[in-house]
Amino acid sequence: MTADPRPAHPGATADPAGPSGRRAAVPLDPSLAPPGTRAFRDAGGIPADQWHADQNGETLVPTHCCFCGIQCGMYLRVNRAGKVFGVEPRNHDINRMRLCPKGINAYQQVNHPDRLTAPLMRRSRDEEFAEVSWDEALDFTVSEIRRIQEMYGKDAFGLLGGASLFSEKTYLVGKFARVALKTKHVDYNGRLCMVSAAGANKLAFGIDRAGNPFSDILLTDCLLIAGSNLGECFPVLTQYVWGARDRGATLIVIDPRETAVARTADIHVALKPGTDSAFFNSVLAVIVEEGLTDEAYLAEHTTGWEEVKAKAAAYPPSRAAGICGVPAEQIVQVARTFARAPKAMAWHARGIEHHSQGVENCLTVINLCAATGHIGKPGAGYGTLTGQGNGQGGREHGQKADLLPGGRSILNEEHRRQICEVWGIEESELPTAGTSMMEMVWQMQRREIRGLIGICNNPFVSLPNYRVVKEGYDAIEFHAQFDFFLSETAANAHVVFPVTTWAEDDGVMANAEARVVKHNKAQEPPPGVRTDTWVMCELARRLGAGDKFAFADSREVFDELRVASRGTVIDYYGITYERLEETGGIAWPCPSTDHPGTPRLFEDGRTYHDDGRIHLQAVEWHLPVDPYSDEFPMSLTTGRTIAHFLSGNQTRRLGALVEQSPRPWAEVHPSHGFRTGEPVRVTTRRGSEVFPALVTEAIRPDTVFVPYHWPVPTAANALTIDALDPRSKIPEYKVCACRIEHAGELDLVPSPPMAPGHVAYPETQVSRTDPSPPTSPQGRGTSEGADAP
Amino acid sequence: MMGRTIFIDPGRCIGCQACVSACRECDSHRGKSMIHLDYTDEGQSVASLPTVCMHCEDPVAPCAEVCPADAILVTADGVVQQADTTRCIGCANCVNACPFGVPKIDLGAKLQLKCNLCYDRTAYGLAPMCATVCPTGALFYGTVEELQAERPGVQVADTFVFGRTEVRTGVAMVVPADKVQWPVPGGLPVVEINGKDVRP
Ligand code: SF4
Ligand code: SF4
Numbered sequence: 001m002t003a004d005p006r007p008a009h010p011g012a013t014a015d016p017a018g019p020s021g022r023r024a025a026v027p028l029d030p031s032l033a034p035p036g037t038r039a040f041r042d043a044g045g046i047p048a049d050q051w052h053a054d055q056n057g058e059t060l061v062p063t064h065c066c067f068c069g070i071q072c073g074m075y076l077r078v079n080r081a082g083k084v085f086g087v088e089p090r091n092h093d094i095n096r097m098r099l100c101p102k103g104i105n106a107y108q109q110v111n112h113p114d115r116l117t118a119p120l121m122r123r124s125r126d127e128e129f130a131e132v133s134w135d136e137a138l139d140f141t142v143s144e145i146r147r148i149q150e151m152y153g154k155d156a157f158g159l160l161g162g163a164s165l166f167s168e169k170t171y172l173v174g175k176f177a178r179v180a181l182k183t184k185h186v187d188y189n190g191r192l193c194m195v196s197a198a199g200a201n202k203l204a205f206g207i208d209r210a211g212n213p214f215s216d217i218l219l220t221d222c223l224l225i226a227g228s229n230l231g232e233c234f235p236v237l238t239q240y241v242w243g244a245r246d247r248g249a250t251l252i253v254i255d256p257r258e259t260a261v262a263r264t265a266d267i268h269v270a271l272k273p274g275t276d277s278a279f280f281n282s283v284l285a286v287i288v289e290e291g292l293t294d295e296a297y298l299a300e301h302t303t304g305w306e307e308v309k310a311k312a313a314a315y316p317p318s319r320a321a322g323i324c325g326v327p328a329e330q331i332v333q334v335a336r337t338f339a340r341a342p343k344a345m346a347w348h349a350r351g352i353e354h355h356s357q358g359v360e361n362c363l364t365v366i367n368l369c370a371a372t373g374h375i376g377k378p379g380a381g382y383g384t385l386t387g388q389g390n391g392q393g394g395r396e397h398g399q400k401a402d403l404l405p406g407g408r409s410i411l412n413e414e415h416r417r418q419i420c421e422v423w424g425i426e427e428s429e430l431p432t433a434g435t436s437m438m439e440m441v442w443q444m445q446r447r448e449i450r451g452l453i454g455i456c457n458n459p460f461v462s463l464p465n466y467r468v469v470k471e472g473y474d475a476i477e478f479h480a481q482f483d484f485f486l487s488e489t490a491a492n493a494h495v496v497f498p499v500t501t502w503a504e505d506d507g508v509m510a511n512a513e514a515r516v517v518k519h520n521k522a523q524e525p526p527p528g529v530r531t532d533t534w535v536m537c538e539l540a541r542r543l544g545a546g547d548k549f550a551f552a553d554s555r556e557v558f559d560e561l562r563v564a565s566r567g568t569v570i571d572y573y574g575i576t577y578e579r580l581e582e583t584g585g586i587a588w589p590c591p592s593t594d595h596p597g598t599p600r601l602f603e604d605g606r607t608y609h610d611d612g613r614i615h616l617q618a619v620e621w622h623l624p625v626d627p628y629s630d631e632f633p634m635s636l637t638t639g640r641t642i643a644h645f646l647s648g649n650q651t652r653r654l655g656a657l658v659e660q661s662p663r664p665w666a667e668v669h670p671s672h673g674f675r676t677g678e679p680v681r682v683t684t685r686r687g688s689e690v691f692p693a694l695v696t697e698a699i700r701p702d703t704v705f706v707p708y709h710w711p712v713p714t715a716a717n718a719l720t721i722d723a724l725d726p727r728s729k730i731p732e733y734k735v736c737a738c739r740i741e742h743a744g745e746l747d748l749v750p751s752p753p754m755a756p757g758h759v760a761y762p763e764t765q766v767s768r769t770d771p772s773p774p775t776s777p778q779g780r781g782t783s784e785g786a787d788a789p
Numbered sequence: 790m791m792g793r794t795i796f797i798d799p800g801r802c803i804g805c806q807a808c809v810s811a812c813r814e815c816d817s818h819r820g821k822s823m824i825h826l827d828y829t830d831e832g833q834s835v836a837s838l839p840t841v842c843m844h845c846e847d848p849v850a851p852c853a854e855v856c857p858a859d860a861i862l863v864t865a866d867g868v869v870q871q872a873d874t875t876r877c878i879g880c881a882n883c884v885n886a887c888p889f890g891v892p893k894i895d896l897g898a899k900l901q902l903k904c905n906l907c908y909d910r911t912a913y914g915l916a917p918m919c920a921t922v923c924p925t926g927a928l929f930y931g932t933v934e935e936l937q938a939e940r941p942g943v944q945v946a947d948t949f950v951f952g953r954t955e956v957r958t959g960v961a962m963v964v965p966a967d968k969v970q971w972p973v974p975g976g977l978p979v980v981e982i983n984g985k986d987v988r989p
Contacts, residue, residue: 258834
């Protein structure tokens with residue numbers, strides 16, 4: 001176990017005054033005031049580390065939350081027996097003690113009774129899983145890889161990674177695919193998350209990350225949040241948003257739903273799903289029209305402005321209002337507010353990125369920031385909110401189909417040569433670019449890919465158009481999955497490797513600010529469980545590439561990663577485990593060990609393109625791919641609920657979170673005549689499912705919202721469309737045509753599949769199958785539990 | 790006036806229930822949450838409001854006053870403790886007496902459960918678990934000066950009126966600056982008792 005380097009107990013350094021960091025004058029010496037009196041408490045009480053010293057031999061291991069891209073700091077409480085048994089808030093710079101319910105309950109996964117503790121195996125899908133030895137599972141996997149690659153070629157075997165893995169592991173995924181499997185087919189589930197923003201940032205700035213740290217939100221005068229249910233998806237960020245509001249900043253929210261943050265916004269633009277780029281073009285048109293552009297900035301720092309301006313002019317508010325279904329005055333109001341603010345910022349998330357024009361949507365936001373000169377200053381800039389904990393870091397070091405470590409292109413000869421040198425292989429051995437995650441599934445359907453290893457992902461819930469996904473996976477001859485719970489996808493596999501949770505290994509993640517943070521091992525893995533690193537290295541050894549995978553632990557992988565990223569834009573060379581522990585996180589690029597990191601980009605006005613300019617791109621709005629018709633007149637849009645994380649494989653097993661959101665629902669406007677709790681059938685061109693209605697005025701009448709964390713028969717992704725953005729290959733989750741009608745009865749929410757010999761928490765099971773309707777505007781249960789009226 | 794205490798700001802609450810989950814983690818009643826989270830405007834908006842024990846000061850803790858078993862201790866520093874398990878008889882008098890609807894009864898164990906301001910933490914200078922984690926700061930622990938330094942112009946109230954009874958509390962509530970009204974009406978106005986119009 002990593003020794004706790006004597007972190008101060010939260011209370012010791014904690015400032016009860018919260019984010020401001022101000023501490024009111026303490027008039028009394030606590031030793032003079034008797035304990036148990038208000039004077040004693042007000043004087044600061046007993047120093048918290050002393051209080052902590054008598055906690056029964058408990059240790060606090062400083063680490064970070066395993067879930068979203070905020071990466072809140074937390075302590076895991078470890079008992080005398082070395083087991084994680086609780087959580088304690090941590091006064092880390094990012095979250096200042098705050099946590100959301102997912103973070104608070106995360107520790108319950110670590111010793112959860114559903115944990116897989118032995119490899120599961122079957123030779124065909126007609127058999128039941130049996131627990132087998134590690135040797136048997138590894139040998140079978142290797143023999144299947146060999147068989148498939150000998151019969152159908154190297155590229156017939158694919159690898160799908162995940163962005164909840166530590167960066168060390170995502171680096172290994174990319175290296176394992178290219179060096180051990182020698183296949184070009186490797187991609188990851190971050191492809192479903194924020195690659196549109198990545199693509200847009202790369203095009204415009206030559207660097208793929210947010211421009212500003214979260215703390216800049218506190219300094220801004222106008223905060224524009226586009227397509228992010230920030231309150232539910234990144235709850236801890238609300239303290240920054242409210243902090244800005246306290247300082248008098250104006251809050252603009254662009255979202256078809258009135259979310260908790262939209263509710264408090266100065267301007268809430270409830271636009272029709274799939275019309276974002278028309279809206280932002282129009283905002284830009286007004287800014288140009290009213291002479292609010294920063295011409296000096298544009299002239300000095302950008303290229304392509306004339307085309308952008310000309311294209312925007314085609315979207316006057318009178319036209320855009322019709323496309324977006326919002327009042328034209330609101331467009332004008334947004335334009336004036338954003339452009340006139342001394343400092344303005346734009347943050348966006350999946351709401352504008354999950355589209356067949358996701359990259360273009362993000363580009364229109366960048367155009368807006370550039371046109372008004374709101375870039376590269378404290379309180380002025382742009383950012384994208386990463387859904388997965390390592391959504392940022394997960395794509396930086398070669399897990400993506402077309403990228404090598406350090407964000408190098410796999411198609412660039414110079415880049416290939418550099419990496420082959422680090423890896424010690426011939427350039428001719430290095431495969432070229434593969435295809436994206438959804439495309440790989442289509443290839444599986446067509447039997448072009450015959451075998452697959454999945455690590456830390458659950459496409460049966462997370463990919464759109466479930467029918468296609470199921471067909472693809474059923475068609476492959478061999479499927480192995482790494483996971484610590486038996487996910488819906490793992491239940492389809494031939495081999496399941498039981499691997500560690502985030503609390504059982506060391507590693508780094510990069511959060512939405514591109515700040516690299518260190519996670520520390522808090523307990524030994526349960527007997528029978530191995531780290532993903534160990535499994536990949538062991539498979540590589542058995543495949544004959546052992547010399548390239550002689551890593552004993554994460555630190556050794558990280559040190560190779562640092563070297564592999566050296567000299568690129570995504571430079572990790574100066575970041576070491578020791579520095580991360582000292583500083584609490586360093587933002588890349590960080591080229592040398594005395595470099596402080598780069599929390600804010602472009603402060604010198606230069607981007608990462610050779611000419612140092614922002615390459616603005618003109619954007620034409622187009623309709624979503626799935627056309628509306630008399631039969632399918634409404635938009636279906638999907639998203640998250642606060643209690644659950646992505647495919648729900650982790651959070652659907654934690655009692656408190658299940659109780660908070662036991663099942664999905666369909667959020668509909670009162671004008672359709674439903675009553676809350678009534679079964680409503682949502683039908684798209686791909687399928688039809690029944691959900692309890694949640695009737696609320698907080699959604700557009702032409703839109704239906706269904707959260708996506710559940711598997712069939714209540715999977716939002718059985719209804720969504722597998723259309724992709726042509727550049728980022730992100731699926732169009734956020735809009736497809738649908739209709740709604742009254743239905744007879746509700747489908748029950750199925751329980752996640754169980755591994756042999758395991759039982760879930762009984763109370764979790766009860767909540768999971770309880771068909772009672774949602775009880776509140778957000779479909780959450782009340783604090784009384786799921787059975788409240 | 791008040792020392793270090795909890796301030797509730799419903800304008801910031803996003804209904805995330807982090808406070809509810811955090812309350813379950815508190816060592817003094819592990820596994821059970823003492824926080825009520827209400828969605829106040831269902832069907833119209835996503836507004837939500839957390840309720841923690843208000844630690845009434847004047848009249849001192851109605852729940853404690855009515856307890857026939859003398860099970861509810863009010864400490865010298867004004868914290869109304871959860872009923873002492875060796876004394877509590879589970880009669881629910883406190884549940885009926887509390888104007889804010891805070892205490893709960895564990896029917897199986899016949900014991901009362903309520904927020905005791907994380908006494909295991911606050912007595913040692915830490916903030917209560919709910920106010921520590923609340924991601925939005927809707928629950929804030931500190932002094933009123935600390936609150937106002939962080940949120941310029943914020944107004945708070947610690948006196949609530951129920952019918953003709955005023956209750957001054959140890960925990961305070963943020964009220965909209967332009968709507969400061971003193972004391973703040975708590976609950977619904979009482980209009981009749983046993984069929985008799987009691988409006989003042
Ligand atoms: S906001 Fe994100 S990182 Fe923070 S506790 Fe919640 S899920 Fe974890
Ligand atoms: S934690 Fe804070 S924001 Fe979340 S429900 Fe509780 S009071 Fe509201």
